[in-house]
Amino acid sequence: MNENNLFNRIKRFFNSPFSQTGKSIFNISYTVIQRLILIGTLGLVLLGVCGLGIGLGYFANIISHTDIPSETSLKTSLGQLNQASSLYYQNGELISEVQSDLTRKIVSSEDISDYVKKGIIATEDSYFYEHNGIVPKAVLRATLQEVSGASSQTGGSTLTQQLVKQQLLTNELTFTRKAKEILLAMRVEKYFSKDEILTAYLNVSPFGRNSDGQNIAGIETAAEGIFGKSAKDLTLAQAAFLVGLPQSPYVYTPYTNAGTKKEDFSYGIQKMKIVLDAMKRQGYISEQDYQEAYNYDISQDFIERTNKQRPAQTYLYQRIHKEAIEILMQQQVEKEGRSWETISSSVDLYNEYYFRAADTLASSGYKIYSTIDKDIYNAMQTAISNSAVKLGPTYETPYTNPETNETTTVNEPPQLGSVAIENKTGKILGFIGGTDFNTSQIDHAFATRRSPGSTIKPLLVYAPAIENNLIYPATMLADTQISRLQQDGTYWTPLNASGSVSNQFISARQALKQSLNNPTIHLYGSMLARGIQTNTYMNAMGITAIPANEYANEAASVGGFSTGPTVLEQTSAFTTFANNGEYVPAYMIERIEDREGNVVYEHQSTKNRVFTEDTAYLMRSMLTDSINGGTTQYFKQYLNFSFPEAYGKTGTSDFYLDMWAIISTPQITIGQWAGWDNNHGVKHVFPIDNAYGNVSVRTQQVWADIANAMRAAKPEYFDTSQRFSPAPPSITQQAVLASTGTLEGSIAAPDGSQHPVSGEKVVDLFSKSRPPFPISYYFSPGASDKDLTDFWNKLINGDKEKEEKEKEEKEKKEKEEREKAEKEKHQDEESTDSSTSLENWRDFLSRYTFRSTSN
Incomplete structure (x- = not known):
C-alpha cells in the first residue's frame, strides 16, 4: 500500500508543470555529463593507448638493443655459481680448494628436501608452476608502486626473475634493467624446466653464515653449516627456517661472523613461522605438521662452532693460486685486444685485472692442475x-715501529x-x-730478487762470448788488477774471492772453474767494447727484470745489479x-x-x-x-x-x-x-x-x-x-799453445819487431766452425796494454834468457864432460902403473921363496 502511494506521488511530480521543466533541465544536464564522461573516458583510453604504445615502443627498443642469449649461453651463465675452485698436484690429488669469502656446494634436485622446494614456492612465488617467467599484474603493481613512490611496496619478481637478477644482470635499479629482467626470465622459462629453475635458484641464493662464521650460499651448504645435515634430510621446521634466510640472510642467520651463536634468534624464527603459514595456506602441509613445526624450538638444532680449519695458506697454495690468476688475467687481456705489456707495466691496470681474475677463480669452480x-x-x-x-x-x-716508535726485537732466521x-x-x-x-x-x-753473484758468469759472459766467437775454453784471460774511476770520484777495484789477483794469464776454462772475478770482468769489458748486446741473451732466457742500461756496467759480469733474478x-x-x-x-x-x-x-x-x-x-x-x-x-x-x-x-x-x-x-x-x-x-x-x-x-x-x-x-x-x-759432430779437439791459447806462429810487437812463439801445448775442445785463433799480440780479450806488454816482455825476454841459459848449461855440460874424460884418462894411466908394480912385486916374492926353500 505504501509502495503504491509512493509510486503515485512520484508519477504526479513528473506530470506536473514544474516537473516538466525540471525534467528538461535534467535531460540536458544528463546529456552533457554523459558526453563529458564519454570524452574523458576516450581521453583516458587514448592516453592509456599512447602510454602503452610508448611503453611497448620503449620495451621493443630495449629488446632490439639486447643480445638475446642462446640456450647454451643461458645454461652456462646460470651454471656459473660461486663455487670454489680447486688446486691439484701433478697426479690429480687435491692440494686445496681456493679460499673465498663465500662457501658453496652445488647439489642436484633429488638432493633437496621437498619441504624446501614447497616452502620457497609458497613464500616467494605461489604462481611458480603457472606463469611463464613473469606475473603481469605483479609487475604492474610493483611498477605503479615504484612510480608513485609508495612507502610500502610488494615484490613483483618471480623466482625466475630473481634467478636472472642474480646470475645475468647487474644490481642497477632502472627500468632498462627491469625490462631486460622480464625478457630474460621468459627466455629462461622457454629453455629450462621448472625443476631446473628451482634447483638453480636454491643453489644460487645466499643463506647468511655457518657455524664457523663463513659466508654461505646454496641450500646444501646452509643445511650442513647450520644444522649439520644434508639438504635432503631436513625436517619441516629446519627447511622452513632455511627458506626464510635468503630474504635477509645476515639478519635471520643464527651466527655471528665469528661463528658464535647470536643472543637473539627471534628474527629468524619469526620468518620461519611466516614460511610455515604460507605453506599451510597453499596446502603443502597438514594442520598437524604445521602445529608441530610452528611450536618446535628450532634453536636447539643450531650446531655449535666446529672450528673447522680452512685450507692452510702455504708457499704451494700461494704460488699456484697466483699463477692461475695471472693466466686468467692474460686470457682476459687478450680477449679484450689489449697488450699484456701495457697492463703489467701499470700498477692500477694490473691490480684491476688481477682482482677481477681472482674473483673469477674464487667463484667459478675451476680445477687447476699443476x-x-x-x-x-x-x-x-x-x-x-x-x-x-x-x-x-x-x-x-732491534726494530723501531715508525708509527708507534716502539722498539721490539725481531727474530730473523x-x-x-x-x-x-x-x-x-x-x-x-x-x-x-x-x-x-x-x-x-x-x-x-x-x-x-737477489744479486746472482757468480752464477751470472756463464749466462751473461762466457756463453755469449763463445757464441760471438770471442773466446773458446782455452782462450787466455788476464787475472790482473782493475781500477775504474766512478762517477762519484771513487775507484772500483774488484778482486777475486781470495782478495787478490795472480797477475797471470789463465784460460777461460780455469777462470770459470775457479770463479775468478777479474778475468771475467776483463772479458766482459771486451764484449761491451765490441757492441755485444748481452742483455738480449738474458732476456731470451727469461731474465727481464734487470734494467737494460745496467748491462753496460762491467760490474754486471759479477752480479752487480740494482736488482736480480x-x-x-x-x-x-x-x-x-x-x-x-x-x-x-x-x-x-x-x-x-x-x-x-x-x-x-x-x-x-x-x-x-x-x-x-x-x-x-x-x-x-x-x-x-x-x-x-x-x-x-x-x-x-x-x-x-x-x-x-x-x-x-x-x-x-x-x-x-x-x-x-x-x-x-x-x-x-x-x-x-x-x-x-x-x-x-x-x-x-x-x-x-x-x-x-x-x-x-x-x-x-x-x-x-x-x-x-x-x-x-x-x-x-x-x-x-x-x-x-x-x-x-762439429766439436773437435785440438792442441794450442798453453801460454796464449792460440796456434803457434810469429807475433808483430808494437815496435814492429817479429817474434816467433812456440812452446808447451794443451789440448781442448773447439767448434770446427770456430777453430783456434792464429797467434796475435792481442791474444787476450780485455787485457790492458800494460798486461800485454808485461806478458810479451816476459815471454820474449824469457826466451832469450832461456837461450842463454841453455847455452850456459850446454857449455857447462861440455866442460864437465871434458873434465870427466881427462879424469878418466888419468885414472887409466894410474891403473897401468899400478899393474906393473904388482908384477915386479910378485916376481920378487917368487925369488925370495925359492931361496928360502933351498935353505
Whole structure:
C-alpha cells in the first residue's frame, strides 16, 4: 500500500508543470555529463593507448638493443655459481680448494628436501608452476608502486626473475634493467624446466653464515653449516627456517661472523613461522605438521662452532693460486685486444685485472692442475725443515715501529729458496719458498730478487762470448788488477774471492772453474767494447727484470745489479745448456678445466734458440769442471749417490749476503739461494768460518740434503743411466799453445819487431766452425796494454834468457864432460902403473921363496 502511494506521488511530480521543466533541465544536464564522461573516458583510453604504445615502443627498443642469449649461453651463465675452485698436484690429488669469502656446494634436485622446494614456492612465488617467467599484474603493481613512490611496496619478481637478477644482470635499479629482467626470465622459462629453475635458484641464493662464521650460499651448504645435515634430510621446521634466510640472510642467520651463536634468534624464527603459514595456506602441509613445526624450538638444532680449519695458506697454495690468476688475467687481456705489456707495466691496470681474475677463480669452480710432484715437493719441505739450522744463526734485530716508535726485537732466521725443474719440459716439479711459512710468507723461490753473484758468469759472459766467437775454453784471460774511476770520484777495484789477483794469464776454462772475478770482468769489458748486446741473451732466457742500461756496467759480469733474478728465473736459465742451447720456459700450471670438465687453458710448450749446440756443449764442459775440483765441488761429498754427468755453478754476492748453488743433471736442474730477508734495517750476512763451518761448504751441503731427499722420494728423476746429449759432430779437439791459447806462429810487437812463439801445448775442445785463433799480440780479450806488454816482455825476454841459459848449461855440460874424460884418462894411466908394480912385486916374492926353500 505504501509502495503504491509512493509510486503515485512520484508519477504526479513528473506530470506536473514544474516537473516538466525540471525534467528538461535534467535531460540536458544528463546529456552533457554523459558526453563529458564519454570524452574523458576516450581521453583516458587514448592516453592509456599512447602510454602503452610508448611503453611497448620503449620495451621493443630495449629488446632490439639486447643480445638475446642462446640456450647454451643461458645454461652456462646460470651454471656459473660461486663455487670454489680447486688446486691439484701433478697426479690429480687435491692440494686445496681456493679460499673465498663465500662457501658453496652445488647439489642436484633429488638432493633437496621437498619441504624446501614447497616452502620457497609458497613464500616467494605461489604462481611458480603457472606463469611463464613473469606475473603481469605483479609487475604492474610493483611498477605503479615504484612510480608513485609508495612507502610500502610488494615484490613483483618471480623466482625466475630473481634467478636472472642474480646470475645475468647487474644490481642497477632502472627500468632498462627491469625490462631486460622480464625478457630474460621468459627466455629462461622457454629453455629450462621448472625443476631446473628451482634447483638453480636454491643453489644460487645466499643463506647468511655457518657455524664457523663463513659466508654461505646454496641450500646444501646452509643445511650442513647450520644444522649439520644434508639438504635432503631436513625436517619441516629446519627447511622452513632455511627458506626464510635468503630474504635477509645476515639478519635471520643464527651466527655471528665469528661463528658464535647470536643472543637473539627471534628474527629468524619469526620468518620461519611466516614460511610455515604460507605453506599451510597453499596446502603443502597438514594442520598437524604445521602445529608441530610452528611450536618446535628450532634453536636447539643450531650446531655449535666446529672450528673447522680452512685450507692452510702455504708457499704451494700461494704460488699456484697466483699463477692461475695471472693466466686468467692474460686470457682476459687478450680477449679484450689489449697488450699484456701495457697492463703489467701499470700498477692500477694490473691490480684491476688481477682482482677481477681472482674473483673469477674464487667463484667459478675451476680445477687447476699443476706440474708439482707431491712426493718431490714434500721431500723438499722435509729436507729444509731438517737442514735450515746448518745455514747460519737466527739473528735478533732491534726494530723501531715508525708509527708507534716502539722498539721490539725481531727474530730473523736464515731463508732459502729452491726450485727443481725438469729440463726438457720446463715443468716445475717442486720448490721451497722459505724455511718456515709461519715466520716469513715471502716466497724466496719466485718473488724475491737477489744479486746472482757468480752464477751470472756463464749466462751473461762466457756463453755469449763463445757464441760471438770471442773466446773458446782455452782462450787466455788476464787475472790482473782493475781500477775504474766512478762517477762519484771513487775507484772500483774488484778482486777475486781470495782478495787478490795472480797477475797471470789463465784460460777461460780455469777462470770459470775457479770463479775468478777479474778475468771475467776483463772479458766482459771486451764484449761491451765490441757492441755485444748481452742483455738480449738474458732476456731470451727469461731474465727481464734487470734494467737494460745496467748491462753496460762491467760490474754486471759479477752480479752487480740494482736488482736480480728470482731463483726460478736463474734456475730456468741454466737449463738452456742442458737443452743444447734452447731455452724452455719453466711453468707450473698444466691446464685449467671448468666445472663441466672443459679445458679453458692448457700449457703449450715453446722453445727459444739462444745458443748453438756447440756453445751449449762447450759450456757444459766448462761447468762440469766447476763441480770437479772447482768452486762447486763440495756438494758431492754429502750426496748418498753419484751423478754420472752434471754441471753447475755457485755464486756469492758482496760480503756474503747471498749464496747460490745451481746444479744440472741430464734430467733436472735444482737451483738454490740462501740468505736473510734483512727487512728491518740491518744486513745480516753469512759468517765465513764459524761454528757452522765454511760458508761455501755448508750451503752446498744443504743443497745435497735436498737432492738426497728428492731422490729417496722419486729416484726416477735421478736415473744414473741418463746422459746429456753427446758432443755434436762439429766439436773437435785440438792442441794450442798453453801460454796464449792460440796456434803457434810469429807475433808483430808494437815496435814492429817479429817474434816467433812456440812452446808447451794443451789440448781442448773447439767448434770446427770456430777453430783456434792464429797467434796475435792481442791474444787476450780485455787485457790492458800494460798486461800485454808485461806478458810479451816476459815471454820474449824469457826466451832469450832461456837461450842463454841453455847455452850456459850446454857449455857447462861440455866442460864437465871434458873434465870427466881427462879424469878418466888419468885414472887409466894410474891403473897401468899400478899393474906393473904388482908384477915386479910378485916376481920378487917368487925369488925370495925359492931361496928360502933351498935353505
